[in-house]
Amino acid sequence: MLKYVIKRILYLIPVILLVSLFVFWLLYITPGDPARNILGPSATEQQVAELREELGLNDPFFTQFGRYISNLVFKGDLGRSYRTRMPVVQEIGNRAGATIRLAFLAITFAVLLGIPIGIISAVKQYSIFDNLTMIFALIGISMPVFWLGLLLIMLFSVQLGWLPASGFDTPAQWILPAVALGAQSVSVITRQTRSSMLEVIRQDYIRTAKAKGQEQKVITRKHALANALIPITTVIGTQFGQLMGGALMTEVIFSIPGIGRLMVDSIKMRDIPLVMGCVLFVAVTFALVNLIVDILYTFIDPRVKSQYM
Numbered sequence: 001m002l003k004y005v006i007k008r009i010l011y012l013i014p015v016i017l018l019v020s021l022f023v024f025w026l027l028y029i030t031p032g033d034p035a036r037n038i039l040g041p042s043a044t045e046q047q048v049a050e051l052r053e054e055l056g057l058n059d060p061f062f063t064q065f066g067r068y069i070s071n072l073v074f075k076g077d078l079g080r081s082y083r084t085r086m087p088v089v090q091e092i093g094n095r096a097g098a099t100i101r102l103a104f105l106a107i108t109f110a111v112l113l114g115i116p117i118g119i120i121s122a123v124k125q126y127s128i129f130d131n132l133t134m135i136f137a138l139i140g141i142s143m144p145v146f147w148l149g150l151l152l153i154m155l156f157s158v159q160l161g162w163l164p165a166s167g168f169d170t171p172a173q174w175i176l177p178a179v180a181l182g183a184q185s186v187s188v189i190t191r192q193t194r195s196s197m198l199e200v201i202r203q204d205y206i207r208t209a210k211a212k213g214q215e216q217k218v219i220t221r222k223h224a225l226a227n228a229l230i231p232i233t234t235v236i237g238t239q240f241g242q243l244m245g246g247a248l249m250t251e252v253i254f255s256i257p258g259i260g261r262l263m264v265d266s267i268k269m270r271d272i273p274l275v276m277g278c279v280l281f282v283a284v285t286f287a288l289v290n291l292i293v294d295i296l297y298t299f300i301d302p303r304v305k306s307q308y309m
Helices: 002-029 034-039 045-055 061-075 088-123 128-142 145-159 171-201 204-211 216-253 259-269 272-300 302-308
Strands: none
Touching: 002 061, 002 272, 034 045, 034 259, 088 128, 088 171, 088 216, 088 259, 088 272, 128 171, 145 171, 145 216, 171 216, 204 216, 216 259, 216 272, 259 272
């Protein structure tokens, strides 16, 4: 198991390099001048030129990228923000907590709602409940996060006045962003749970358990769900990783001071070190979540554990 974990961590190195190269190239070819954005429209051309020289923006692409990677690999330095002049690590550290909390709340909401609904839909296949569930799941998957977020604000904040429309400091402020961000994940987990359960409950050992007179609840919980957890766990892990990146629009709509909002502000200012830091944070988090999911497989299914021993 330890060798497998080390191997997966080493795989992160080429992933980080490729992601860094691609994002750095996109920022390099994007129209706009970071120096002009930093100094504002009132700055003279000489001041802009001096700042470009100071930041190394006049160097060729591969010189800039090589300098960035060199500092990252050998010094663990993500650079300093062009806008605030603060270390990127510090900027991300100040915002990461809100994004992780939002993603965790959203995936918790999705799991607590999606798995039970998916189980009931599978057990009562083709019933009215199952048909309605699949309709709502399709709507949930098709509904953009920003649109749902605005609807929730209009209903629960503006019309009813039950919940605050912005901020992320109190539990009441967590509800709307978590629901808006987790709605699509509820639909995905529901559909995957239903599909996995339907595949399992048609197996011979389920029919044998029924023939022995075991209660339906026991069969569903101990036999069916236990053997359907592998694909469900995979989807949950993937969804959590996507929520870390998908929190961008949610944080902007609900004014949450997280990584997503920081990334949007940094892109507007063409703050290259800060954008790179935010992208790498999301990429590494996504990869680590997938690694944790793979490790969880060994606890869910002993057959998987035997492959790593």
